[in-house]
Amino acid sequence: MPVAEARPGDLIFTGPARYGVRSVGIVLDDESVVTADAMAAGVAVLDRPEDDAVLGVVRPVLGTGSAREVPSRADGELPWHCGGVDLEGGGTPGADAAAQGAAGPWGGYPNGMIPGAALCPFGPEGHVLRCDAAQAYRTLSERFARRFGAPLCVTDSYRTFDAQVDLYRRKPALAAVPGTSNHGWGLAVDLCGGVESFGTPEHRWMRANAPARGWVHPAWARQGGGREEPWHWEYTG
Ligand SMILES: [Zn+2]
Structure with missing residues (x-):
């Protein structure tokens, strides 16, 4: 996508062409981007890069795939741990409790x-x-x-x-x-x-x-x- 068409929310990739992508920012408006900036050692709002430094502009879109089922542990499988919590086996957590x-x-x-x-x-x-x-x-x-x-x-x-x-x-x-x-x-x-x-x-x-x-x-x-x-x-x- 041409730089001139960049809109708020688009991703803008910059860097000298011979080194490849050095940073990526999110376009805020015609003049500024928010980016994790190595020079500033943090997330910063900066001037939108000069056109000759821009390697590409991309507009993120949501995919259209269908939702995938959350995996769960089958009865008899080894225990699953997540964040120190033992996950219940077989089906939706809490379903057993409701049934009982x-x-x-x-x-x-x-x-x-x-x-x-x-x-x-x-x-x-x-x-x-x-x-x-x-x-x-x-x-x-x-x-x-x-x-x-x-x-x-x-x-x-x-x-x-x-x-x-x-x-x-x-x-x-x-x-x-x-x-x-x-x-x-x-x-x-x-x-x-x-x-x-x-x-x-x-x-x-x-x-x-x-x-x-x-x-x-x-x-x-x-x-x-x-x-x-x-x-x-x-x-x-
Ligand atoms: Zn109690």
Whole structure:
């Protein structure tokens, strides 16, 4: 394409013809380009090069190919790691969780990056959950209070991605790998006030009464379940 036809957004390649391309810039207007400039040791807005220094001008366009399926690990294959996270095998991550009625992704939001408008407070200062989970929690807490004289006590609920990273750094053995915690979906709470120990009247009451309100103690967190966390409860609707 002739230099005279260059428009904003076009790529402009410069360099003495005998050495080949020395730099590439993005045309901003008739007079300037933005480019990673070796002389300035950084990204800079410079005058558009003289015509005799321009080796070529190219207009980038989007391809018209169809989208390719994201590769995923098949069951039985070796583990896949990405950024320190073990990727699930077979199909879409989270699909298994949905099939089992477990807490998992919703609304298309990334784990721990759910906008505040999609979450609801449910009582304790500063704590939020997905709105249906918050509503169910309030009802459950009122029933708990009628039995024990005080509402449910909570230490942790929705956990942002940043908070997951911070917790993982401090307690790697206890915390979920950042981006995988069910707290990041706004569908999990950690409880106190007696519920945090197996065998207490409060814990037993929760096991008997919470599932009817959509709150369950996941199998992995139970006694002998692999990672005992009596305080951890999840909303499955
Ligand atoms: Zn928890």
